[in-house]
Amino acid sequence: MxxxxxxxxxxxxxxxxxxxxxxxxxxxxxxxxxxxxxxxxxxxxxxxxxxxxxxxxxxxxxxxxxxxxxxAGQGESITEKDLYPDVRPALSKLREVGFWVGVAGNQTARAAALLRQLDLPVDGIATSGEWGTAKPESKFFARLIDWAPGRADEIVYVGDHPTNDIVPAKSAGLRAAHLRRGPWGYLWADDQVVKDNADWRVDNLNQLSEALSCQ
Structure with a gap:
């Protein structure tokens, strides 16, 4: 598909x-x-x-x-320096080859506003704080399916956490890509649950963009 x-x-x-x-x-x-x-x-x-x-x-x-x-003036902050180096090139490539690219995670409404200020090469940004439902709830992924173009099996969800990202995404009918990054990504990279549920297992976002661009 x-x-x-x-x-x-x-x-x-x-x-x-x-x-x-x-x-x-x-x-x-x-x-x-x-x-x-x-x-x-x-x-x-x-x-x-x-x-x-x-x-x-x-x-x-x-x-x-x-x-x-x-x-107290010490609210959350997301700036360019917080982005991983592969983010802009990988997202840009995916858009260049024709994919709709979105961002949706368990963050506050303020985080959504901060992400939008970064002018990322994406078509949409949403957070659990805006949607009123959070991963791993099925309602979050149902909302995502309504939001992103395509049927569930035409959408890939990319994340590092098996319980919050990979397993519930697959249960909702999405395709799933596991990223070996951060404490959760490294800890469960070789877990059988990840192996059984992830359609792709990658070490960085450029690997994923290359793999998807070849389809």
Missing amino acids: PIRSVVFDVGETLVDDSTFWSSWASWVGVPHHTLAALVGAVTALGHDNAEALRLIRPGFDLAAERVARET
Whole structure:
């Protein structure tokens, strides 16, 4: 079945999350390496990465803390330097050969606005904060299928996380590409679940754009 649309996750797919986690470490008052180690630990246990913040501050309310950071002028930031080097060339190539290219991930509405300000070579940007549903919920992927051109099996979803990205995308009828990048991508790159569900397994986005461009 020909591919019409390619949709990308955000964190550790397009965006290096180092700035994201460093800003949270500063906010909760711990060294950056401390939070990084805790994120790695909860990742290995299969927990939500926000659990790392709750280990530092029991009862941590992520939504409330986001508001507090905005009020304090320390809200989230996504700039050009946070993009992985292969993002612009890979997305540009996919558009050049005729694919509709989108970005849709578990981010806030503010993150969507920040991504749009970067003028990425994409046709659409959306986040869970705008849609009111988040991965791995089936409603998120149903919304994505309505949003991106093509039937479900003509859409590729690209991400690093098997539970949030690869498995639910395949369950929704999408094609799936696993990116070996970031803690989740590296940890589960050779997991049988990824092998069984990913139509493509790549180390960088240029590999994916090459593979899809040859179809």
